[in-house]
Amino acid sequence: NSSELFTSPKEKKRKEKKRKGKIQELLPVDSVDSLTKLVLVNALYFKGNWAKKFKDGFTKEQPFRMTKNTTKPVQMMFQREKFNWTYIKTVHTHIIELPYVGNDLSMLILLPDDISDDTTERDLTYEKLSKWTSSEMMEKTEVDVYLPRIKMEESYDLKSTLSSMGMQDAFSEDRADFRGMSEKNDLVLSHVFHKCFVEINEEGTEAAAATAASMTTRSLISAIQFIADHPFLFFLRHNETKTILFLGRFCSP
Incomplete structure (x- = not known):
């Protein structure tokens, strides 16, 4: 039966x-x-730890802008580190690569400038994603990364x-x-x-859920601001084969 x-x-x-x-x-x-x-x-089950972890003490509540007039609170993580980053002017989108331990896998995050701009998602193809995230397009840059905890x-x-x-x-x-x-x-x-099921926190992706600390930068050197406080796309990529293992869109906590 x-x-x-x-x-x-x-x-x-x-x-x-x-x-x-x-x-x-x-x-x-x-x-x-x-x-x-x-x-x-x-x-699908995947668990990966960030190569560069977010510190628990830097996480604090901040608004996530779902639309221009609607927000919800999220636990916003922070770190300043050097990551592969680029800005695609044609679609007004920041792209950052957050590697996992071992560097076999990475999470790619595409963050449009405009909260209501769906051009990136509408026009995105595998070929465009591959081109935008190629080594020729991305450069190792110091970035202030603000990323919400996700479940x-x-x-x-x-x-x-x-x-x-x-x-x-x-x-x-x-x-x-x-x-x-x-x-x-x-x-x-x-x-x-x-x-x-996808969970992203300070340890990595799908890690089981400190000391208090203020969110300060290490120096006065300017860094790229990557603030994921509005809808964005994310992709899990196998780096050697460039295969996308899963993808998603985070638009509401």
């Missing part, structure tokens, strides 16, 4: 353990019943999206072909569920 398979306590506990308990209830309520034959589920969790049913992209046979009783999985060839895909 497929519904028993997906909801058995033993199976549920095993899957949550593999995801470190960060992604729970992957299947929506009532999404699986006795008629369900096949469901595709995907969960995001999103769920998606990708059936309609995949169907509109041309993946239709898998969802059709008449055309589905899963003979490689079942000799009876009686399987048809009912849903494609995806769930993602």
Whole structure:
């Protein structure tokens, strides 16, 4: 019975353990019943520590501007360090690279100047992102980085999206072909569920959550101001292959 398979306590506990308990209830309520034959589920788990960590004592509450007239408080982290940075004039956007320990992976953050400007997101392609973040475009620069703590969790049913992209046979009783999985060839895909959890704090991305300190700079040398106090895009990149492992948009705490 497929519904028993997906909801058995033993199976549920095993899957949550593999995801470190960060992604729970992957299947929506009532999404699986006795008629369900096949469901595709995907969960992403990543934990990385910053190569240059934010100090807890510098974190303080600041407003995050969701729109020009609406703000919400966030815990804003701060550090001044040298990072790869660039400014793309054509789309009025700052880009910074925050590497993880080992430098195999980096988080790329694209921060538009204008809070209501969606040009960067609308026109962005993989080719443009690759060009903008290439070694020829970015330079090691001293930057004052203000970045909010983030905790995001999103769920998606990708059936309609995949169907509109041309993946239709898998969802059709008449055309589905899963003979490689079942000799009876009686399987048809009912849903494609995806769930993602992202947490960013002083330690890094998805680290488990000090002493008091004031937010001061180390010297009078001017530094680039990278203040992520309004919506921005972020990407997790594998640096050797330039593969984007996940991406997101932070627009509201």
